[in-house]
Amino acid sequence: MDNNRYDNVKDTSWKKVESGKAKIKFISSKRRSNMVKAGKVFCFILIAAVSGGLSGAYISSRREVTKIYTPNNDQILVEPKEKANNARTENTSENSITEAAEAVSPAVVGISNKAENYFGLQDLNSGSGIIVDSNGYIVTNYHVIQGADKVMVKLSSGKVLDASVAGVDERSDLAVIKVNAKNLPIARLGDSSKIKVGDIAIAIGNSLGEEFPGSVTAGIISALNRKIEYNGVVYKVIQTDAAMSPGNSGGPLCDIQGDVIGINSLKLSADSNVDGVGFAITINEAKNIIKSLIKNGQISRPELGISGESVISQDNKIQGIYIQQVEKNSGASEAGIKPTDILIELDGSKVNNMSDMEDILQQHRVGEKVKGKIWRNGRIIEAYITLSQIR
Structure with a gap:
């Protein structure tokens, strides 16, 4: 917009009043004084309103877009930095984390691994899982259900169901289990290739077991494509500082949009002084494994x-x-x-x-x-x- 657009505009706010031969009717001085004052106030308000409106329109139009001209005189409209920065701030607000957690949490379950011994069924292990199919298919870590004689699933609604093992892949530490239920809420699987270091990361799961179901912690993506060797297998994982515990195993790591970008699996715990270092299997690596386990019960590798x-x-x-x-x-x-x-x-x-x-x-x-x-x-x-x- 041309900064001099107002230079040649004539000021029509005032008009010269010439004296004429008109009869003058006198009124009381007090009444006249009040009318003069009221007139002055009205004129002041009118001038302020007009000036403010023109200035606001000018500033607003200046903030709306920035015009850039290419060498070919093509016009490009660019969104102002202030507006873009505000959008980014809104995207990383606490409300966004809340909304993401609310979107994913209904599809997060608690998993109990029970083994038969002399005293009957005893809890062997516990963890979390993600509903990936509304007909009852749930993905979790293999080590969560390893050695189980019976697997129990607790839905976010509090309902407890028996589960069967659909397929396992020890090498990737992934497993799929199934419950007999329909129309279950499912998690939206994202694209882990699009995440960047510094992005918001949200971990959801049964931290420390069934006593803390659906716990939500948030941090950032600390590193990508980490290679961690565990039991002779090399894992490519996402590193995050979102707080995790063994009960988070098998639960989702989500982005700010509420898309699952990883499956929480390993935690660096060899040194008790180390904190804020958690790992998740990338969802892109897990997708084909999950599909194969649901369809065939095994992985062709x-x-x-x-x-x-x-x-x-x-x-x-x-x-x-x-x-x-x-x-x-x-x-x-x-x-x-x-x-x-x-x-x-x-x-x-x-x-x-x-x-x-x-x-x-x-x-x-x-x-x-x-x-x-x-x-x-x-x-x-x-x-x-x-x-x-x-x-």
Whole structure:
């Protein structure tokens, strides 16, 4: 908008009054004085209103958009920073956290793992779960139901139901259980690839067991793509400082919109002085596993059929996986791979450790052939390995 738009506008607020030959009727001085005062007040209010209105309209129009002209004289309208900043502030308000928690909490359940012993059914473990299908399918951590003789589910309404195990995947620490119920509230699964460090993170679950159902804690995303090794398996997880306890295992980690971005699984607790470090399996990694467990009760995951550890030569020229064991009837065995071989390359990519190998295998399916390079007694050997199904 042109800053000089008002420069040439004539002031029509006042008009010159010329004296004329009109009869003048005198009134009392007191009445005349009051009328003069009232007139002055009215004129002052009128001038203030007009000036304020014009100024407000001008400022409002200035704040509404900013005009930028490109070299081709194309006009671009840009939202003012003040307005954008206010929107961001509103999105991260406490009310937003409340709304997100209210949206997800109905789909969060408590899970009791019971085992039979000499004294009858006893509580073995407890955790949380997320309803992902209105017909009663619930995702949780494998370790929450591991070794259970009976699994009980407590809905957010307080109703307690028996659950059966639909499928488990020990490797990913995920499991799906099912209750006999219909029209259950479900959680909305988000896209964990879109989250950023510093985003709001909300953890919901039965902290410290059934005595604290539906506990809500909030923090931020502390780190992405963390690789945590647990019981010989490498997990790619989200790190958050949202407070967690063992009872949160299997519950959701949500973003500010109330979308599930992770499944709370591991907590760094080796050092009692460490706090504010929690981990969640990314929902993008979990989605296909959940679908497969619901449909098939198991996961079809490819493997070479080897186990080993990362090694590097003293001259740093050879680095890879030193193969300690080769499974019988596996793709590696049929390709002629032997213990003491060193796997240095797979599918055209260098392999420095087991995590590298797993990343490559995730891009393939059972039954596919991949080319591998083996270092054996000073020679490089090529081998074509048919991927078998992990057991």
